[in-house]
Amino acid sequence: MKLYTYFRSSAAFRVRIALNLKGVSYEPVSKAFAKKEHRAPDYLAVNPQGLIPALDDDGAVLSQSVAIMEYLDEKYPKPAFLPADPASRARVRSMALAIACDIHPLNNLRVLNYLRKELAQNDDGVNKWYRHWVTEGFRGLEVQAQEFSASKRYCFGDAVSLADICLVPQMYNARRFETDLTAFPTLVAISTHLESIEAFDKAKPEAQPDAA
Template identity: 50%
Template structure:
């Protein structure tokens, strides 16, 4: 049984949950409460010294970093594939996924926002402005990239779901939480609408997790 150490609202953990659901794998959720700092506790950080979720436990081994975890799952369980078969296509899919996971997300994750607030003294308004600025910058270029690569508004790349969609949906979820305006990104909005009709995305959503607070 695979164990995913995560937090319901972590977008990096959300990526892995989507991949697990798409591949119909049996997995168990191990909640790590980021608000209580459980990611810094020895029981967690002995396996992942970065103190970040997600972490996957598989056959007694621990794996960190969502994209590395997803590629691990992809190699062990290739169906349905999250990466296209052609080398150039794979590079494009990875490129877009990295745009979200390595350029946008790190600027806006919990520890960065806490540092802005606690160490640099930014108030709520300035913190939100920081957040919205980097989201807008990221989505603006992603929207153009989607157009160049010919997305038709169901999935990011080609006719089937890929690693990019797995990264995009949690990032849009986060943006919506911070009241970002998506009206300028029709393709991204349309991909969000389509993916949210699919069971794997709904089952992986923050609200569907056992550690999500009751409405």
């Protein structure tokens, strides 16, 4: 199992957590955004989408972090990333996708670069944009977490899920951009608990071999 990763990639952070939770060992292959290694021909031949992460499982190359996590969950059922019944599964996926679709892609490095280069935004403009979309997304997620978290330790019920794996990297980035998190006490409590779990802790950016 080979993971194309970058220490700072939030989507790769998710997959690192997922692999750790499943107890699957992997060889990390670093692709540095700053050097545009993820857009070089050799990587585009691996992942035509030109995005990090990608997982090479014995020659089968898979992309998109959420698709990779669903794959890992199908291949290694324990611990399950989704509850058993369809409505609960949908709720967990909805919380995960609120981050993976509606927060993270807006705040990706390539988008922030576009704001700087094409729309002449300075740090203030970029930071305001970043915090705006985190705040927008966390607002709904906080309400859902209040409803669905059993004990403020996990986003849904009382077990780790796809939603938790998406929350921790997003919370990490929200803090990095100094987002005001006062309105999201449930999400902060859940993330703080999750960050104490070894599978999450070992996956954090600064613990990666390619950390600057």
